[in-house]
Amino acid sequence: MQRTTMDLWVGLFVVMGVIALMILSLKVGNLNVYNPSQSYVISGNFENIGGLKVRAPVKSAGVVVGRVTDIQFSTQTYDAVVTMSMDSRFLFPKDTFASILTSGLLGEQYIGLAAGGDEAMLKDGDKIMKTNSAMVLEELIGRFLFNKASEDDSL
Amino acid sequence: MLLPRRLVSGIQHIGHRVIEGVWRLGVASRFFILVLLKSGTSLRRFNLVIRELYFTGVLSLIIIVVSGLFVGMVLGLQGYETLQKYGSESAVGTLVALSLVRELGPVVAALLFASRAGSAITAEIGLMKATEQLAAMGMMAVDPIARVVAPRFWSGVISMPFLAAIFSVMGVFGGYLVTVVFIGVDEGSYWSQMQSAVDFRFDIMNGFIKSCYFGVAVTAIAVFEGYDAPPTAEGVSGATTRTVVTSSLVILGLDFILTAFMFRGVS
Numbered sequence: 001m002q003r004t005t006m007d008l009w010v011g012l013f014v015v016m017g018v019i020a021l022m023i024l025s026l027k028v029g030n031l032n033v034y035n036p037s038q039s040y041v042i043s044g045n046f047e048n049i050g051g052l053k054v055r056a057p058v059k060s061a062g063v064v065v066g067r068v069t070d071i072q073f074s075t076q077t078y079d080a081v082v083t084m085s086m087d088s089r090f091l092f093p094k095d096t097f098a099s100i101l102t103s104g105l106l107g108e109q110y111i112g113l114a115a116g117g118d119e120a121m122l123k124d125g126d127k128i129m130k131t132n133s134a135m136v137l138e139e140l141i142g143r144f145l146f147n148k149a150s151e152d153d154s155l
Numbered sequence: 156m157l158l159p160r161r162l163v164s165g166i167q168h169i170g171h172r173v174i175e176g177v178w179r180l181g182v183a184s185r186f187f188i189l190v191l192l193k194s195g196t197s198l199r200r201f202n203l204v205i206r207e208l209y210f211t212g213v214l215s216l217i218i219i220v221v222s223g224l225f226v227g228m229v230l231g232l233q234g235y236e237t238l239q240k241y242g243s244e245s246a247v248g249t250l251v252a253l254s255l256v257r258e259l260g261p262v263v264a265a266l267l268f269a270s271r272a273g274s275a276i277t278a279e280i281g282l283m284k285a286t287e288q289l290a291a292m293g294m295m296a297v298d299p300i301a302r303v304v305a306p307r308f309w310s311g312v313i314s315m316p317f318l319a320a321i322f323s324v325m326g327v328f329g330g331y332l333v334t335v336v337f338i339g340v341d342e343g344s345y346w347s348q349m350q351s352a353v354d355f356r357f358d359i360m361n362g363f364i365k366s367c368y369f370g371v372a373v374t375a376i377a378v379f380e381g382y383d384a385p386p387t388a389e390g391v392s393g394a395t396t397r398t399v400v401t402s403s404l405v406i407l408g409l410d411f412i413l414t415a416f417m418f419r420g421v422s
Contacts, residue, residue: 010208013216017317020324021363027346028252028327029355057351064351 038088039066040124044098044111049080050134052100052109058084060113065090068111084111086122093118099132109134183379190378193298194305203306204313211272211307211374212314216321218267223322226259227251227329235334244334245344249352251330256353256362257418260323262410265369268311268318269402273377276307277398280381281391289382304378311377315370316363323362361417365410372409373402 046052049071058066066086074081086092095116102109122128197203234250280303283289289299327349334340353359377398384394 006209007205009213010205013208013213013314014317016216017314017320020317020320021359023324024256024320024359025355028256028323028349029353029359055354055357 044128207310223325227326231330231333248345248349281384311374319366
């Protein structure tokens, strides 16, 4: 087949496009950090999830180890059931403590995992028993005012 | 009861316009199917597509690269101005990357592509029709849809996703240039916050799919307007204008529909 300079330019164009896509997925995106194909699913019941959303990160020691895949309301226990997809490279003990935290003052909410000391590890479909709800500002202020009032009464 | 004559003619005019529009839409749909059916030849003789790729893709690179760079730089500046009020200027990378990858990359690249390459395709095919080159091809038993229209259509469909990706990358680089190099935002937090916020499947793949849809829409409109243009100088100029106007509107409308489907219920 006859080769022309036009072919060279078009080839260069295609190479540039492919490189751009690769930069987007590797440098801009987080393809290398978290691979959802190798994962296991765990869940936990939270009394109050605050502003937690689906796709929020699950972090342990600040490192992203999974993502929230589903949030449902349970009518049996009247609390929120949060399903998390975890990277299968990271296994956590059965008595891991899960709490809903906020990154920064106005940042997004995420689930923080603090590993326990149990020998057995969490498997696919397991449930985290120890959970801590999100901090709701109104409740916090209410509790503070209530404490203040009871202090004043005792004087 | 007799309605005033002017009112009747006004209603008739509206009705005529609507029927004409529906008619044209039908012809356009039939033409689109015809192009798809006859694109076998152009895919076998891929040289034809490569030639058109040069005109639609390679020659659009300069405008895409430069505008991507400047859009990213403006996003960085504006984002920094607002975010630094809340002391979270390190999130500027997230802002630049998400707005580019999800929306601005595909949409602005498609708008530029419509005015840069779409109008050229329409004018070229329209002029070929006006100078009876298409009719001459038909005389020689060469199907003009397979030989002229299909390669242009496929070149647009192929080059649009690449152009959108290049636009996004240049925008992210432009934002980096302004916020990190000029203003002095921490480089590590620029990239790391971006990486933790941009998801491959939800953000990058959806942006990619969007740009594929836009590529099909813009080039389908461009080749149809060219093929359907009245064979006069005035007709070709009108068709070129219609290509840019219609494809811009279609891009924005389609973008809303696609965004509603893709990002509904996602933070």
